[in-house]
Amino acid sequence: xxxxxxxxxxxxxxxxxxxxxxxxxxxxxxxxxxxxxxxxxxxxxxxxxxxxxxxxxxxxxxxxxxxxxxxxxxxxxxxxxxxxxxxxxxxxxxxxxxxxxxxxxxxxxxxxxxxxxxxxxxxxxxxxxxxxxxxxxxxxxxxxxxxxxxxxxxxxxxxxxxxxxxxxxxxxxxx
Amino acid sequence: xxxxxxxxxxxxxxxxxxxxxxxxxxxxxxxxxxxxxxxxxxxxxxxxxxxxxxxxxxxxxxxxxxxxxxxxxxxxxxxxxxxxxxxxxxxxxxxxxxxxxxxxxxxxxxxxxxxxxxxxxxxxxxxxxxxxxxxxxxxxxxxxxxxxxxxxxxxxxxxxxxxxxxxxxxxxxxxxxxxxxxxxxxxxxxxxxxxxxxxxxxxxxxxxxxxxxxxxxxxxxxxxxxxxxxxxxxxxxxxxxxxxxxxxxxxxxxxxxxxxxxxxxxxxxxxxxxxxxxxxxxxxxxxxxxxxxxxxxxxxxxxxxxxxxxxxxxxxxxxxxxxxxxxxxxxxxxxxxxxxxxxxxxxxxxxxxxxxxxxxxxxxxxxxxxxxxxxxxxxxxxxxxxxxxxxxxxxxxxxxxxxxxxxxxx
Numbered sequence: 001x002x003x004x005x006x007x008x009x010x011x012x013x014x015x016x017x018x019x020x021x022x023x024x025x026x027x028x029x030x031x032x033x034x035x036x037x038x039x040x041x042x043x044x045x046x047x048x049x050x051x052x053x054x055x056x057x058x059x060x061x062x063x064x065x066x067x068x069x070x071x072x073x074x075x076x077x078x079x080x081x082x083x084x085x086x087x088x089x090x091x092x093x094x095x096x097x098x099x100x101x102x103x104x105x106x107x108x109x110x111x112x113x114x115x116x117x118x119x120x121x122x123x124x125x126x127x128x129x130x131x132x133x134x135x136x137x138x139x140x141x142x143x144x145x146x147x148x149x150x151x152x153x154x155x156x157x158x159x160x161x162x163x164x165x166x167x168x169x170x171x172x173x174x175x
Numbered sequence: 176x177x178x179x180x181x182x183x184x185x186x187x188x189x190x191x192x193x194x195x196x197x198x199x200x201x202x203x204x205x206x207x208x209x210x211x212x213x214x215x216x217x218x219x220x221x222x223x224x225x226x227x228x229x230x231x232x233x234x235x236x237x238x239x240x241x242x243x244x245x246x247x248x249x250x251x252x253x254x255x256x257x258x259x260x261x262x263x264x265x266x267x268x269x270x271x272x273x274x275x276x277x278x279x280x281x282x283x284x285x286x287x288x289x290x291x292x293x294x295x296x297x298x299x300x301x302x303x304x305x306x307x308x309x310x311x312x313x314x315x316x317x318x319x320x321x322x323x324x325x326x327x328x329x330x331x332x333x334x335x336x337x338x339x340x341x342x343x344x345x346x347x348x349x350x351x352x353x354x355x356x357x358x359x360x361x362x363x364x365x366x367x368x369x370x371x372x373x374x375x376x377x378x379x380x381x382x383x384x385x386x387x388x389x390x391x392x393x394x395x396x397x398x399x400x401x402x403x404x405x406x407x408x409x410x411x412x413x414x415x416x417x418x419x420x421x422x423x424x425x426x427x428x429x430x431x432x433x434x435x436x437x438x439x440x441x442x443x444x445x446x447x448x449x450x451x452x453x454x455x456x457x458x459x460x461x462x463x464x465x466x467x468x469x470x471x472x473x474x475x476x477x478x479x480x481x482x483x484x485x486x487x488x489x490x491x492x493x494x495x496x497x498x499x500x501x502x503x504x505x506x507x508x509x510x511x512x513x514x515x516x517x518x519x520x521x522x523x524x525x526x527x528x529x530x531x532x533x534x535x536x537x538x539x540x541x542x543x544x545x546x547x548x549x550x551x552x553x554x555x556x557x558x559x560x561x562x563x564x565x566x567x568x569x570x571x572x573x574x575x576x577x578x579x580x581x582x583x584x585x
Contacts, residue, residue, distance in 0.1 A: 168195075175552055
């Protein structure tokens with residue numbers, strides 16, 4: 001894959017607000033990381049070292065459930081970004097990403113990213129803003145999923161609510 | 176905190192005391208209908224002027240809705256929502272058979288000619304006449320709206336629905352307005368205080384010392400009534416500054432001075448002071464009667480009055496409210512204290528429906544009776560539940576709105 005492809009991918013998939021110059025700067029800060037079929041891009045629990053731009057290939061994202069089983073979260077294919085949180089925090093990876101075909105990746109390490117932040121490079125700041133937005137949306141989606149899971153128990157509550165409310169308003173809180 | 180957050184902060188505090196569930200809280204707090212309309216008019220210069228108008232209707236379980244219309248650039252959904260719910264609570268506290276609504280148009284009326292203002296008002300009515308009405312939603316004046324605008328609303332509405340003076344309140348007296356409206360809020364403020372003083376064994380207004388911030392309609396009438404009852408007003412402030420005379424200001428002379436010069440500053444028989452001096456004056460009762468947010472966590476510890484009589488809307492921030500309570504200072508809350516205005520608006524509506532007008536004595540007597548009954552209910556709750564007057568007011572409001580809601584069926 002040519003470097004101009006990487007720059008385009010950075011501008012479309014990683015952060016849309018970058019200028020051509022800023023995208024070039026970011027691409028120069030990345031390192032190529034080829035991962036053959038079956039190889040691990042990063043493992044759940046490992047300390048985060050940065051984000052990965054998946055240019056080409058298929059990878060699966062998995063998590064370990066509390067009882068030790070492996071659960072598939074998603075299958076991803078290039079061009080896409082994975083592990084964004086690793087850019088901002090060094091917390092352990094929240095999932096495992098494993099190549100199911102030969103994959104071509106570029107990594108933007110935290111060290112490189114922090115260097116750009118220290119040097120007050122606008123590209124790095126724009127990137128952070130985009131990541132924050134992505135994370136916020138994911139949190140929102142997860143919240144909604146949680147609410148959905150809650151539904152059965154929620155439905156019972158309102159009925160009890162109204163009876164109790166009526167009781168309360170006409171006895172304890174009447175005046 | 177924004178207006179919305181403040182109203183809901185006090186609401187939530189009371190809801191917690193009453194142990195209401197989150198879903199009930201949400202139901203009570205959420206307006207049931209929000210209308211946004213486009214108000215387009217031909218301007219005098221031939222151009223098209225487009226404005227956005229709102230009417231937020233919060234609750235109607237206790238009766239048709241009541242609330243003002245403001246014409247101001249800052250009019251927006253969030254502010255109107257907060258103010259609409261506040262109207263629901265306020266009418267419930269003084270037991271008026273109303274729910275709450277609020278609205279307005281995002282416009283700076285200073286940029287409009289009188290003809291344009293009239294056209295704007297009439298066009299707004301055309302857009303909302305099917306959701307307002309004597310038995311639905313009764314607007315009133317608010318920021319930058321006045322009796323003339325109410326008259327235009329009544330006129331335009333009547334074209335669609337027949338003769339309907341009761342569609343708005345705050346009308347000119349010559350056009351079905353009520354007598355006693357001008358002094359109503361100021362009178363209610365003083366009655367509220369008198370009831371508290373008597374109940375607390377603190378005597379009456381005579382000989383007590385007062386500081387009043389704001390000398391508009393509410394502040395000046397409150398000052399007059401206090402003075403008539405032998406109260407000593409030692410400090411008064413307005414937008415330009417303050418004045419102080421420890422021996423007591425000559426209020427009738429001050430009223431004349433303010434009418435002539437449009438400010439209290441420059442009054443001969445007093446020293447010039449700052450508005451801060453007025454707020455922190457060494458008096459028995461502090462009466463904020465102008466802007467919101469004047470008693471804050473920055474100055475709450477320095478307030479020397481033992482009673483704060485909230486004649487204005489939201490003069491005390493929530494944090495300052497806590498600090499004053501910690502210092503043992505009694506705060507009589509706006510939601511009760513300044514309800515004299517909306518009470519006489521109710522009387523205007525009643526007179527319109529009866530098609531019979533009351534003399535001023537009757538209006539005043541009914542107002543006093545209403546404020547006294549409201550105080551008695553609040554005092555019972557303050558004593559039995561050991562809560563502040565403000566929390567008690569919200570408890571009364573939530574109780575009344577809640578009961579009406581469940582009786583009508585949810």
